[in-house]
Amino acid sequence: MTLDPASRVRLSLVPFTCLEGGKPMSDATMAAIERVETVEAFNRKGSLDQASASLMEVVFSRPASMTDTPFHYCPGCTHGIAHRLIAEALDELGVRERAIGLASVGCSVFSYRYFKCDFQQAAHGRAPAVATGIKRCLPDSVVFTYQGDGDLASIGMAEIVHAAARGENITVVFINNAIYGMTGGQMAPTTLVNQKTTTSPNGRDPKAYGYPIRMSELLSTVEGASYIARVALINPAEVRKAKKALLKAFQTQLDGKGFSMVEMLSSCPTNWGVSAKEAMDWIKERMIPVYPLGEFKVRDDEGVIS
Amino acid sequence: MINRPEPILMKGNEALAEGAIRAGCRFFAGYPITPQNEIPEYMARRMPEVGGVFVQAESEVAAINMVYGAAGAGVRAMTSSSSPGISLKQEGISYLAGAELPAVIANVVRGGPGLGGIQPAQSDYYQATRGGGHGDYRTPVLAPASVQEMYDFAGLAFDIADRYRNPVLILADGALGQMMEPVLLDATPREVLNVPKPWATTGMKDRAQNLINSIYLDPDELEQHNLNIQKKYRRIEQQEVRYEIILGDDADFFLVAYGTTARVCKDVALKARAKGMRVGLIRPITLWPFPSQVFDDLLEGKGNRQLKGSPKPFGFLTVEMSFGQMVDDVRLSVNGRAPVYFYGRTGGIVPSPREVLAEVEKIYAGGAGKPEKAGN
Numbered sequence: 001m002t003l004d005p006a007s008r009v010r011l012s013l014v015p016f017t018c019l020e021g022g023k024p025m026s027d028a029t030m031a032a033i034e035r036v037e038t039v040e041a042f043n044r045k046g047s048l049d050q051a052s053a054s055l056m057e058v059v060f061s062r063p064a065s066m067t068d069t070p071f072h073y074c075p076g077c078t079h080g081i082a083h084r085l086i087a088e089a090l091d092e093l094g095v096r097e098r099a100i101g102l103a104s105v106g107c108s109v110f111s112y113r114y115f116k117c118d119f120q121q122a123a124h125g126r127a128p129a130v131a132t133g134i135k136r137c138l139p140d141s142v143v144f145t146y147q148g149d150g151d152l153a154s155i156g157m158a159e160i161v162h163a164a165a166r167g168e169n170i171t172v173v174f175i176n177n178a179i180y181g182m183t184g185g186q187m188a189p190t191t192l193v194n195q196k197t198t199t200s201p202n203g204r205d206p207k208a209y210g211y212p213i214r215m216s217e218l219l220s221t222v223e224g225a226s227y228i229a230r231v232a233l234i235n236p237a238e239v240r241k242a243k244k245a246l247l248k249a250f251q252t253q254l255d256g257k258g259f260s261m262v263e264m265l266s267s268c269p270t271n272w273g274v275s276a277k278e279a280m281d282w283i284k285e286r287m288i289p290v291y292p293l294g295e296f297k298v299r300d301d302e303g304v305i306s
Numbered sequence: 307m308i309n310r311p312e313p314i315l316m317k318g319n320e321a322l323a324e325g326a327i328r329a330g331c332r333f334f335a336g337y338p339i340t341p342q343n344e345i346p347e348y349m350a351r352r353m354p355e356v357g358g359v360f361v362q363a364e365s366e367v368a369a370i371n372m373v374y375g376a377a378g379a380g381v382r383a384m385t386s387s388s389s390p391g392i393s394l395k396q397e398g399i400s401y402l403a404g405a406e407l408p409a410v411i412a413n414v415v416r417g418g419p420g421l422g423g424i425q426p427a428q429s430d431y432y433q434a435t436r437g438g439g440h441g442d443y444r445t446p447v448l449a450p451a452s453v454q455e456m457y458d459f460a461g462l463a464f465d466i467a468d469r470y471r472n473p474v475l476i477l478a479d480g481a482l483g484q485m486m487e488p489v490l491l492d493a494t495p496r497e498v499l500n501v502p503k504p505w506a507t508t509g510m511k512d513r514a515q516n517l518i519n520s521i522y523l524d525p526d527e528l529e530q531h532n533l534n535i536q537k538k539y540r541r542i543e544q545q546e547v548r549y550e551i552i553l554g555d556d557a558d559f560f561l562v563a564y565g566t567t568a569r570v571c572k573d574v575a576l577k578a579r580a581k582g583m584r585v586g587l588i589r590p591i592t593l594w595p596f597p598s599q600v601f602d603d604l605l606e607g608k609g610n611r612q613l614k615g616s617p618k619p620f621g622f623l624t625v626e627m628s629f630g631q632m633v634d635d636v637r638l639s640v641n642g643r644a645p646v647y648f649y650g651r652t653g654g655i656v657p658s659p660r661e662v663l664a665e666v667e668k669i670y671a672g673g674a675g676k677p678e679k680a681g682n
């Protein structure tokens with residue numbers, strides 16, 4: 001007897017969700033990981049007796065919307081968590097079969113490898129325009145873009161603002177890691193004041209480099225935007241909130257209410273030059289004060305905005 | 307006998323838009339720019355009537371990317387613009403070519419460089435026929451010369467695009483876009499070519515993932531991808547060459563011109579004949595693939611369906627609304643076997659039959675100087 005392979009989990013995912021703000025893992029979390037390891041071990045050996053197998057309960061498994069392709073992301077990068085949340089949302093809303101994703105240009109350019117749904121890869125910054133073309137032609141599909149901060153807030157500024165202004169019925173997942181990850185750590189439009197990057201080697205001096213852009217705040221002023229939230233992928237509690245926001249964003253699209261976006265404060269330990277754990281602190285201590293979390297715009301069923 | 311309706315008077319731009327709609331185009335995105343504004347305006351009116359989508363994009367960049375999305379979703383999609391806007395679309399056209407998506411892009415050319423002017427020009431020939439954006443790719447280019455052809459070629463462009471999964475350009479100019487001529491809307495009873503698109507991203511359902519993509523980081527994979535699309539381009543070169551030869555039977559000298567200048571040159575050929583010069587006209591209809599074979603046929607006396615054993619011409623005069631772009635393809639085709647002369651006007655000026663005729667007369671009199679330097 002083997003257990004359903006879908007119930008196996010890539011252990012590399014677990015540490016990030018289990019960091020719990022740097023505190024030692026709780027007993028419950030440890031137990032969850034152990035159980036998963038037992039499932040793995042069971043499948044490897046296949047020799048445990050049926051009785052003990054039936055005692056095992058699958059508490060954590062790969063979402064059906066995810067492939068089993070190993071991530072290409074750096075250790076400690078939260079792109080993977082964001083992917084998983086999207087996959088869970090597609091599963092829970094039962095829309096995988098009509099979902100069409102848009103990979104953009106950045107570290108997530110290969111994001112299409114990890115989702116079991118149709119995908120298009122868009123030019124740098126243009127995903128909202130490409131998504132517009134798809135969604136207008138296939139209104140019953142569920143269209144989402146996955147964009148970095150360089151992609152969305154710099155080169156793709158026009159496309160994102162106008163997709164929102166048109167109230168395009170699409171969902172945008174915006175990964176704000178305050179850096180150009182893929183090209184090796186250059187300054188992004190979201191780079192913090194005084195943050196050192198390869199193109200702001202002495203830190204971002206506003207006199208020469210200007211200020212970080214707050215996309216959620218900016219887009220919430222656009223009439224056509226119906227749901228805008230900012231979350232942080234830093235600990236289980238915040239990850240759970242991120243999931244909720246993502247579900248709401250997709251629901252906004254399913255209800256035909258128009259443009260939705262979830263901005264996710266995300267880690268780039270590689271280009272920030274910090275450890276995976278320090279990266280979580282970095283988001284908490286340095287990013288959140290500049291990029292406050294929460295819902296910036298919610299259009300309810302009566303069309304009332306809060 | 308086809309029951310042909312009365313011809314109706316239409317602007318070139320409108321004819322192009324109607325042709326696209328009748329060819330099953332159901333997605334249009336564009337951005338205003340003279341002299342092509344009638345295309346998006348017409349689409350804005352007509353698309354809702356046929357259940358299609360019109361989007362006024364925030365820029366030409368966005369428009370071509372919307373077309374990318376729609377084409378990837380399996381819908382016949384197009385955009386139109388004029389020269390400065392077409393420059394902005396080049397990244398998107400390169401992505402379309404890389405991802406092998408069928409789409410139609412119409413360029414109602416105006417004078418450049420820079421903001422240039424709003425009058426007709428043919429100065430985007432290089433850009434259109436050499437790919438235009440980054441990477442080794444080609445796009446078939448159709449050059450209409452009448453309002454009727456603006457209508458007809460819209461459908462043809464979609465058929466070629468679908469057949470080869472490749473973007474196709476229509477290279478018109480401000481004159482063709484703005485002029486009104488009678489059009490027989492059903493002159494070519496249109497059967498929309500229905501190419502299945504199993505690759506389209508329409509939602510995965512229970513099949514494997516469909517992916518529209520142009521990234522290949524592994525050099526071997528990218529080279530293989532490029533070899534595959536090159537193979538496709540060779541097929542296009544074999545199968546899609548189109549041209550017209552006017553007054554070719556007995557011509558000993560040929561004008562070479564496309565689009566609006568071909569109309570002028572037809573007039574020139576007739577006027578020259580009235581003066582005893584046996585001038586013919588080669589009108590490339592596909593600018594890529596370029597009808598090089600015609601020059602071989604003429605120069606090697608091979609005969610040709612449209613040439614019926616005409617004498618070997620003693621020269622060619624390429625006429626363009628540019629400083630000489632298509633003339634490069636004429637020279638490559640002629641390959642030194644006969645002199646190739648050039649005459650061009652730019653800035654939005656359409657060469658007059660009188661000035662082109664004067665050039666022809668100079669050449670016949672042997673006084674046109676060195677062929678490469680002829681013209682202004």
Ligand SMILES: Cc1ncc(C[n+]2csc(CCOP(=O)(O)OP(=O)(O)O)c2C)c(N)n1
Nearest residue numbers: 105106107124148149150151179180181182
């Ligand atoms: C037109 C264009 N300009 C520049 C690039 C190079 N480029 C690739 S990824 C990237 C930055 C992506 O940064 P971001 O969107 O923040 O994503 P991240 O890698 O941080 O997740 C750039 C500039 C490109 N591919 N295309």
Ligand code: SF4
Nearest residue numbers: 073074077107181268
């Ligand atoms: S470079 Fe940064 S954003 Fe890119 S995968 Fe690595 S950690 Fe993640």
Ligand SMILES: [Mg+2]
Nearest residue numbers: 148149179181
């Ligand atoms: Mg980034």
